[in-house]
Amino acid sequence: MAYMNQEDGDEHWHTPMINRVKINVDAAIFEQTNCYSHAFVIRDHEGKLIEARSSCMRGQPNPDLAEALGIKEVLSWVQENDCRNTIIESDCLQVVQAIRSSLTCFSYLGRVIKECRDILARLSHKNLSFRFVKRSANRVAHYLAILYRCSIADRVWRVGDVHSEFYHVLLADLQRE
Known part of the structure; x- marks a missing residue:
């Protein structure tokens, strides 16, 4: 298949290598309420x-x-937070x-x-990789994308x-690894 890499297609989430972070992104559409959401989850090499x-x-x-709008948000977050050594994963093959x-x-x-490509080009020195994964490897981002079904506009979670x-x-x- 065109534009597929050897790293694409993971069926389970895996921790990234040491000194790297992984960001999973997903989107959901809610036809009955005329809204959509996207979510992303950032985890370190220990998960x-x-x-x-x-x-x-x-x-x-x-x-x-x-999904593309969600990926654009992730790339903006990476750019704003001066994040390096980052793996971005999406379960939308067409957008990847x-x-x-x-x-x-x-x-x-x-x-x-094009906006996503432009941001990626500006971040080319930050060692970013972009991968397609199956939905089963993107469960946490999917969970957050559908969690509130757009009843809460924006939400940020941190460890505490x-x-x-x-x-x-x-x-x-982590238990599936």
Whole structure:
């Protein structure tokens, strides 16, 4: 398949190598309430939570656009926090392939993909890698994307404020390794 790397397609979440962080991102669409969300989870080489975020917005984008907007948020976070040695994982193969491609798409999705590529180009010195993983390896980000079904606009979690269900989802990833 085009634009696939050997590292793509993991079925289980794995801790990154030492001195690296991993960010998983996912999006969800809620047709009945005309909104969508995206979430990302940042963990260190021991699997410990650094930070997690979820955001909810009004509208009905297609799934690829919702995921691309989430990835753009992750890249903005990486840029703002001067993060290095980062692995970004998404379970949306089409968006991962589009970001890796050099083809231009003249649509709103194409514009968001170009913005992601532009941020990646500016961050090329920061040792970032971008991977496609299966949904089973992206469970924590998916859990946060659907958690509140857009009843809460934006949320940030850090180690001290993780509720027990979220904590169990994080632990389940570590136990699958």
